[in-house]
Amino acid sequence: MNNLLLEVNDVAVTFGGVRAVNGATLDVAVGSVTSVIGPNGAGKTTLFNLISGAIKPTSGRILFEGLEIQNLPPHKIAERGIIRTFQGAKVIKRLSVLENLMLGGQNNPGDNLIGFFSPRTRKAYEDQARDRAMELLQQIGIERFAQDYAGILSGGQRKLLDLARALMANPTMLLLDEPFAGVNPTLVEKLLEVLDALRTKHHLTFLLIEHDLETVMNISDRVIVMAEGRVIADGQPNSIYQNQAVVDAYLGTRKQSS
Amino acid sequence: MTAIMQPGFWVFILTMAGIYGIFSLGLQVQYGVGGILNFGHVGMMALSSYTMAILVISHGINFWIAAASGVAVAALGGAFLGLTTLRLRGDYFSIVSIAFSEIVRYVIYNSDNLTGGVQGSLAIPVIGDNYPSYTDTWDSLVNHIRDFLQPRLGDYVDRDFVMGVLVWITLAILLLLVSRIEKTSWARVLRATREDDDVPAALGKNVFRFRLQAVIIGSIIGGIAGIYWGLESTLLSPDDFLTLVTFYGWMILILGGATKVKGLPIAAIFFGFLYGGTRFFTFWPFSIIDSSQRAYIRIMIIGFALIVLMMRRPQGIFGKRQEMVLE
Numbered sequence: 001m002n003n004l005l006l007e008v009n010d011v012a013v014t015f016g017g018v019r020a021v022n023g024a025t026l027d028v029a030v031g032s033v034t035s036v037i038g039p040n041g042a043g044k045t046t047l048f049n050l051i052s053g054a055i056k057p058t059s060g061r062i063l064f065e066g067l068e069i070q071n072l073p074p075h076k077i078a079e080r081g082i083i084r085t086f087q088g089a090k091v092i093k094r095l096s097v098l099e100n101l102m103l104g105g106q107n108n109p110g111d112n113l114i115g116f117f118s119p120r121t122r123k124a125y126e127d128q129a130r131d132r133a134m135e136l137l138q139q140i141g142i143e144r145f146a147q148d149y150a151g152i153l154s155g156g157q158r159k160l161l162d163l164a165r166a167l168m169a170n171p172t173m174l175l176l177d178e179p180f181a182g183v184n185p186t187l188v189e190k191l192l193e194v195l196d197a198l199r200t201k202h203h204l205t206f207l208l209i210e211h212d213l214e215t216v217m218n219i220s221d222r223v224i225v226m227a228e229g230r231v232i233a234d235g236q237p238n239s240i241y242q243n244q245a246v247v248d249a250y251l252g253t254r255k256q257s258s
Numbered sequence: 259m260t261a262i263m264q265p266g267f268w269v270f271i272l273t274m275a276g277i278y279g280i281f282s283l284g285l286q287v288q289y290g291v292g293g294i295l296n297f298g299h300v301g302m303m304a305l306s307s308y309t310m311a312i313l314v315i316s317h318g319i320n321f322w323i324a325a326a327s328g329v330a331v332a333a334l335g336g337a338f339l340g341l342t343t344l345r346l347r348g349d350y351f352s353i354v355s356i357a358f359s360e361i362v363r364y365v366i367y368n369s370d371n372l373t374g375g376v377q378g379s380l381a382i383p384v385i386g387d388n389y390p391s392y393t394d395t396w397d398s399l400v401n402h403i404r405d406f407l408q409p410r411l412g413d414y415v416d417r418d419f420v421m422g423v424l425v426w427i428t429l430a431i432l433l434l435l436v437s438r439i440e441k442t443s444w445a446r447v448l449r450a451t452r453e454d455d456d457v458p459a460a461l462g463k464n465v466f467r468f469r470l471q472a473v474i475i476g477s478i479i480g481g482i483a484g485i486y487w488g489l490e491s492t493l494l495s496p497d498d499f500l501t502l503v504t505f506y507g508w509m510i511l512i513l514g515g516a517t518k519v520k521g522l523p524i525a526a527i528f529f530g531f532l533y534g535g536t537r538f539f540t541f542w543p544f545s546i547i548d549s550s551q552r553a554y555i556r557i558m559i560i561g562f563a564l565i566v567l568m569m570r571r572p573q574g575i576f577g578k579r580q581e582m583v584l585e
């Protein structure tokens with residue numbers, strides 16, 4: 001075996017004539033931070049939807065830890081260790097912030113009705129999960145909202161919650177869809193630190209989407225550029241940066257927003 | 259106006275309120291937690307009560323086994339409805355659920371050889387020996403309890419009173435059980451699914467499984483209500499199971515505040531009094547119209563009361579307002 005955690009092979013999907021992803025091929029090495037950049041409509045989010053099983057590809061294969069996953073339902077893929085966040089962040093508005101986080105817990109005995117009959121096991125898990133959740137809330141600095149409905153959080157706070165919830169699941173690989181867009185710069189710094197720690201301490205692998213090369217330059221081991229559903233460049237951040245033709249042609253003015 | 263003075267009438271109202279409360283509790287698990295709009299809930303009640311009656315009357319099966327089988331058939335009905343339809347979008351489920359309960363009713367209506375058809379449970383065919391009425395075992399239990407309680411509590415303890423007490427004890431136990439269930443992480447996932455499927459799925463939760471389980475649990479509770487329904491009315495008719503009954507269950511649920519169980523028993527009593535009390539609208543101006551029209555007026559008054567309440571308290575008697583208004 002090689003050290004590839006994820007392999008996307010010539011994957012395509014069509015939405016009523018639009019080839020949102022059109023034969024994309026890429027891979028992600030174990031323990032790496034790989035960034036996918038590209039203009040709006042390039043197919044980045046669709047690529048995430050494909051990897052996470054939210055949509056099924058029309059053709060192509062996706063391998064995780066050497067096994068095909070493209071036909072698995074999303075919850076099975078999550079169980080294998082791929083956890084994603086959502087562009088613009090999705091929180092469950094009518095659950096508390098803490099409950100949103102607790103949702104991320106894996107193999108919770110209380111999720112199963114059989115577990116209803118072993119209250120001790122359930123409670124032990126919940127207590128531990130709650131501690132972990134509070135710890136994460138402290139790290140992202142929103143612990144004061146723990147008991148409030150997530151629906152009261154601001155856009156930036158929702159993003160942090162979405163990220164923390166993904167971490168609750170103890171993933172092998174994290175898919176982050178524009179995690180920094182709309183988050184204030186000091187917090188971005190802090191997030192980058194958190195992610196870096198996760199990577200070095202827990203050997204987490206990251207695949208993240210940004211539309212801006214600058215943001216991901218320093219943290220990425222590798223940058224993949226997408227446009228019109230295809231991968232048009234793939235390499236070290238510096239080589240991509242110097243590939244001015246790519247940058248100009250496909251990123252245009254780098255200041256465009258999502 | 260004399261019946262209104264009779265304690266027996268109010269015992270009847272409270273007993274019906276309790277049965278409707280149990281019925282509505284099934285919807286609470288489905289909708290209050292899982293956001294599942296089931297408009298065919300009465301079908302589960304029909305399945306359980308008819309299964310019980312048929313097993314006892316036609317086959318002489320022990321009442322308790324028959325009642326348990328009735329509840330099991332209701333659970334199967336829920337499983338069938340869920341397996342076939344829950345994968346569709348929520349509104350499709352709602353539509354199909356109405357069709358489901360109507361199909362159950364029509365089948366009962368048209369299966370004379372099994373259910374007694376139009377004539378109801380009295381016409382359920384007896385196979386072999388002459389078996390007792392399906393209420394016999396239950397009645398002897400109720401009479402025992404009455405004989406025990408009457409000397410200790412007083413003459414007002416009659417069969418109906420004991421029945422009411424048993425119904426309310428059942429409701430109390432079920433409320434306790436459901437409120438326990440609703441504190442588990444299972445319920446937390448289900449609450450998440452009422453807003454969004456993608457988030458729980460992306461976190462490894464099989465949304466379909468959670469919904470299916472909620473529908474089955476709700477159907478079991480609806481099935482238990484069906485058993486009591488059969489025992490209270492002592493005979494069954496397909497017309498007991500109109501979709502209107504499902505809506506009464508919904509009415510109680512919404513009055514009580516769908517997301518919390520604690521308002522439900524109070525809402526059930528409120529509904530019982532509204533439903534029973536409006537029977538006595540025989541005075542002016544209601545006396546102008548004849549009694550069959552008055553029945554409609556009654557439903558209109560209930561509806562009107564509900565609208566006013568919902569305008570004043572959209573979250574129900576006990577619900578949290580914030581939970582209703584978050585964007």
Ligand SMILES: Nc1ncnc2c1ncn2[C@@H]1O[C@H](COP(=O)(O)OP(=O)(O)O)[C@@H](O)[C@H]1O
Binds near residue numbers: 045
């Ligand atoms: N569910 C969908 N149905 C139809 N078209 C879609 C759907 N999802 C994405 N698309 C289209 O696919 C293309 C790629 O979108 P997306 O993956 O969101 O791009 P990006 O994330 O790179 O901005 C766009 O043209 C978009 O309109």
Ligand SMILES: [Mg+2]
Binds near residue numbers: 044045046087
């Ligand atoms: Mg996108």
